[in-house]
């Protein structure tokens with residue numbers, strides 16, 4: 274399996290943090306994404322992402338969040354998954370007091386899928402371009418697999434998103450958010466356990482981002498310079514700060530995204 278680490282991502286050379294002011298239009302499931310043309314709201318400029326994969330891994334039912342979005346169940350999404358295994362775990366409720374994920378997403382973390390071998394999710398991309406890729410990790414109990422001990426990597430196509438990652442604190446959800454320009458027709462998410470370990474995932478989002486959302490230049494901190502050509506980079510969101518207290522009724526919120534390229538891992 275060593276060969277696929279040979280290619281590095283397109284992210285070398287960009288190291289400062291990037292500050293981007295953006296108007297985030299939160300996508301919502303006001304329209305069922307399975308029937309995009311059936312009942313368009315006449316006047317509301319709601320963005321309907323062409324690609325909108327929302328998966329509640331390990332869950333027997335769909336999960337609807339307070340924000341209106343519905344995550345598909347595990348059985349509905351097994352066609353995306355290449356794995357020799359079918360290991361799931363779930364609890365009725367979780368009590369958390371810390372999370373980098375929005376509170377409203379906690380219901381997604383009551384279930385998880387566990388992999389003891391390399392496993393791949395494949396997503397068909399209808400419109401190439403920038404996508405949010407969001408991953409939720411919460412180490413649930415399982416009689417055989419101790420998820421707080423799990424050490425694994427997650428690759429997205431040729432990018433290493435997480436390397437020897439673990440989620441050891443079962444009082445918090447680990448939420449990872451990336452902005453990736455997907456250029457191919459298919460997008461792969463690889464879960465690769467370290468030797469003798471396992472990997473797991475509670476929920477996955479792969480969602481198109483409108484081109485206008487991210488400007489192609491951004492200021493850098495601390496130097497205050499400007500970087501051009503952001504579209505060529507994959508970015509990881511470090512912080513999301515609401516800068517406009519009142520979101521409008523369309524669900525718009527001005528946010529300051531503090532972003533950085535995912536750490537670059539040298540192949541051994």
Ligand SMILES: *[C@@H]1O[C@H](CO)[C@@H](O)[C@H](O)[C@H]1NC(C)=O
Pocket residue numbers: 370371444
């Ligand atoms: C989180 O909960 C644990 C156990 O309930 C407690 O020990 C800890 O102090 C709490 N942390 C915070 C930041 O509230």
Ligand SMILES: *[C@@H]1O[C@H](CO)[C@@H](O)[C@H](O)[C@H]1NC(C)=O
Pocket residue numbers: 419420421422
């Ligand atoms: C899981 O591993 C952690 C860290 O090694 C340990 O503290 C915990 O007791 C283990 N849990 C179980 C159920 O074995």
Ligand SMILES: *[C@@H]1O[C@H](CO)[C@@H](O)[C@H](O)[C@H]1NC(C)=O
Pocket residue numbers: 402403454455456484503504505
């Ligand atoms: C994504 O990458 C392709 C190929 O490098 C480029 O042509 C395109 O402009 C990029 N799109 C965005 C939205 O950054």
